Amino acid sequence: MDSQLETLFDEAESRYLKSEELQVLNQYVSSLPARIDAYRTLRDRELEIMQWVADQLQVALPNERLENLERSIKNALLVLRYCAMGVLLNDEKFVQDKLQGWVTQAVQVFNTYAIDTALFRLLDQRLASVMSPQQVALLTPQLNQAKAILLQSAEITTPA
């Protein structure tokens, strides 16, 4: 859970929460239906979204080795699952904890920066057409966090 929320619950014995603190809780709770909605979309359309990305990726990078493409797609599946959970929890740290030091090394060793950059651009494109703007807004911070970790030492090219 969002660390700001978590700290609210730590103070139970010393005082009651102030109205602005309850407001934080309120915001989270009222955003929950939309979060669950976004999560459900990602869950139900995972294969369809990623298959589209995979097909486009193969067209965009016809000379790339299949196993490298598959590896990147697998990573992206994992990233999207973590991001979906991050949306539900409203916790960017969740994605960070899961990915930090994990997929980064594979990206370096297999030198898949180019693939991953293209892949995430396609993913953004697909998500924008499959999800509502509100859902995309919930997912974007999570996804950006994941991209930053994944492509740490590479330049992240964001589509204009």
Place this chain on the structure above:
Amino acid sequence: MISVADLLTNNRVPGNYFAADTYIRGDLELGILENRRGERLIAIPETMIQGIYSGLEKETGQASLLVLFNCGKWWGKNFYTRFREELTDYYGTALADLPMVDFLQCLQQCWLTYGWGKLELDHSLHNRGFLLIKTWNSPFAALAPQNKVPYCFLEAGVLASFFSQLTGRDLHCVQTTCESMGAEYNQFLIGVAPRMKKAEELVAQQLDHDRIVEALCA
């Protein structure tokens, strides 16, 4: 054509198995620490490591370092067995079939989650027949008494035994730099036992890492 559905195994994408927040669980009431498979873990307080060091020193004197190394070998043997079992179950593939990068990342994350610090594998001596491991923030070095030689014999034993089991060869491990002596990180050289004897002598002569490597590769 890539089929995304085929990339999933049992609808799963194996991820960071050893991620600390999912790997370590516990039940405070029962006073139990467990891993994600429900196997018991043990937490070792700093005082215990210090106690082991000073107790061994008192009881066995000079031999204490050898004792630590041999304890490490036992530890490493069981560590390897468990590591292999867990990864085989999780990835649904034999350890030998796991891509090197994935294997290494698992080992690094595992090392980190167990509280042993950061670990890196250096391939630069690969062609010379040695494996070089670097570790940072080792609790075994942090609590070591001031010494003229590297002190992480426990870890050296763990690494020797782990890589011996992994490769099916009798490997030995010698530490060449140690955080307890002010080094930035610990370095462990791993190689076949006869060649490592010489390394041991060179460390005892207090040669620095580069000169030890130079002498070994000469």
